[in-house]
Amino acid sequence: xxxxxxxxxxxxxxxxxxQALVSADPRAEFSTVLGSCVALCLFDPGANLGGMNxxxxxxxxxHDTGPHPDAATIDEHFGTYLMELLVNHMLVRGGSKARLxxxxxxxxxxxxxxxxxxxxxxxxxxxxxxxxxxELLATDLGGTSARRxxxxxxxxxxxxxxxxxxxxxxxxxxxxxxxxxxxxxxx
Amino acid sequence: MTTTRILTVDDSPSMxxxxxxxxxxxxxxxxxxxxxxxxxDWLANNDVDVVxxxxxxxxxxxxxxxxxLREGTRHRDRPILVLSTESSEDKKARARAAxxxxxxxxxxxxxxxxxxxxxxxH
Numbered sequence: 001x002x003x004x005x006x007x008x009x010x011x012x013x014x015x016x017x018x019q020a021l022v023s024a025d026p027r028a029e030f031s032t033v034l035g036s037c038v039a040l041c042l043f044d045p046g047a048n049l050g051g052m053n054x055x056x057x058x059x060x061x062x063h064d065t066g067p068h069p070d071a072a073t074i075d076e077h078f079g080t081y082l083m084e085l086l087v088n089h090m091l092v093r094g095g096s097k098a099r100l101x102x103x104x105x106x107x108x109x110x111x112x113x114x115x116x117x118x119x120x121x122x123x124x125x126x127x128x129x130x131x132x133x134x135e136l137l138a139t140d141l142g143g144t145s146a147r148r149x150x151x152x153x154x155x156x157x158x159x160x161x162x163x164x165x166x167x168x169x170x171x172x173x174x175x176x177x178x179x180x181x182x183x184x185x186x187x
Numbered sequence: 188m189t190t191t192r193i194l195t196v197d198d199s200p201s202m203x204x205x206x207x208x209x210x211x212x213x214x215x216x217x218x219x220x221x222x223x224x225x226x227x228d229w230l231a232n233n234d235v236d237v238v239x240x241x242x243x244x245x246x247x248x249x250x251x252x253x254x255x256l257r258e259g260t261r262h263r264d265r266p267i268l269v270l271s272t273e274s275s276e277d278k279k280a281r282a283r284a285a286x287x288x289x290x291x292x293x294x295x296x297x298x299x300x301x302x303x304x305x306x307x308x309h
Contacts, residue, residue: 080201081294085272087199088243097198097245131200182296184303185279186289 010152015039015054018174020086022051022093026154034106035146035168036118038125041103042086042134043156044095050153053086055079055174057121074124082174083128102134103158105149107141110165118142191308192216196226196240196252197270202293206239206270209297215304223247227255230262236308238262239291239300242271242278250285257286266307270295 010029015021017037021030030052032039043050057079091097107122122141129136140147140160146168150159193215195206203219210217218235220226222244230238238256242249249269256262266288271278279290288307291300 077205077294080199080205081272084199084202084293088272091243128201131204133200182292182294182299184289184291184299186303186307187283187287 015052017054017056017169017172018082020051020053020082020089022049022086022089022095023153024049024093026152028153030151030153031149033146033148033163033167033169035108035110035165035170036106036121037169038104038106038118038121038141039149040083040086040125040129041105041149041151041156041158042090042095043101043103043153044090044099045101045156046096046099047094048154049090049093049095050151050156051086051090052149052151052153053082055082055121056117056172057082057124057174074120076124078174079124080128083125083132087132097132097134100134101156102129102136104129104136104139104141105147105158105160108143108145108147108168110144110146110168190214190216191237191304192218192235193304194218194220194226194229194235194238195270196220196223196238196244196249198222198241198244202241205295209295209300210304212297213301215301223249223252223255226252230256235265237304238265238267239270239304240267242269242273242282250281253282253285253287268303268307270300 011027012029015030015032032054037056039054041052057074104125107118109118145162146165148161148163207217224246240249268289269282269287270291272293274292
């Protein structure tokens with residue numbers, strides 16, 4: 001009688017908004033649910049190492065009567081920091097920037113508003129990956145439905161499913177960590 | 188009055204663009220290198236008033252750059268500020284031992300960065 005090998009139980013971790021996690025554990029799986037938020041999945045096939053972040057950078061306009069009332073605003077300093085944090089975690093664990101492969105998910109307009117917060121986040125993430133010269137293998141961005149993303153960092157395998165909007169976290173811009181405020185220490 | 192010239196060393200084009208914008212807007216002359224090796228090559232034939240360097244970079248990281256600059260006499264007193272996502276005391280101590288002048292945590296605040304540069308610039 002033939003037996004199909006039972007796949008070992010996965011060590012699943014939910015990647016919360018503002019987090020950047022990296023692992024080379026073959027049993028690890030990172031999961032997240034995205035509405036307007038965007039997740040960047042990075043994989044280094046030479047080191048069998050992967051990482052995922054989850055962020056929302058854009059804020060609705062403060063004045064509806066301004067020159068661009070429909071435009072969401074991006075905090076580029078904090079956004080670049082969150083992306084660099086994930087890249088640095090990869091490099092510290094033995095990854096090589098030249099080998100990194102990227103996939104981007106999320107950025108939906110789940111609330112069907114005109115502010116297009118998800119679109120602003122998706123544009124920022126795509127721009128970052130392009131500027132950094134990281135190969136972009138796949139994207140599933142935009143639209144109006146939430147997504148669930150499951151990523152196995154050691155193999156780079158990703159599964160992205162569109163899910164009911166009620167599973168998506170509310171639109172709250174990622175909060176800057178208190179310690180990362182550009183503090184200066186002179187020796 | 189001469190313009191303060193700053194060399195920023197960072198492997199991220201996005202971060203280099205942010206630094207260039209923040210420093211140029213305050214009247215600094217900004218030169219940029221993509222890693223420690225490129226910075227050393229450029230500094231072999233050029234001078235700056237302040238070096239601002241990242242830590243995690245390919246080829247030659249920020250620690251290596253500081254150590255190499257402090258080996259000779261030419262850059263022994265050059266102010267070198269580290270600008271990094273890292274904030275561990277171990278890494279700060281290593282940078283200090285190598286000869287760094289200060290440590291700035293990313294994401295940087297342009298006003299704090301400019302104030303620090305003005306304070307250390309000779």
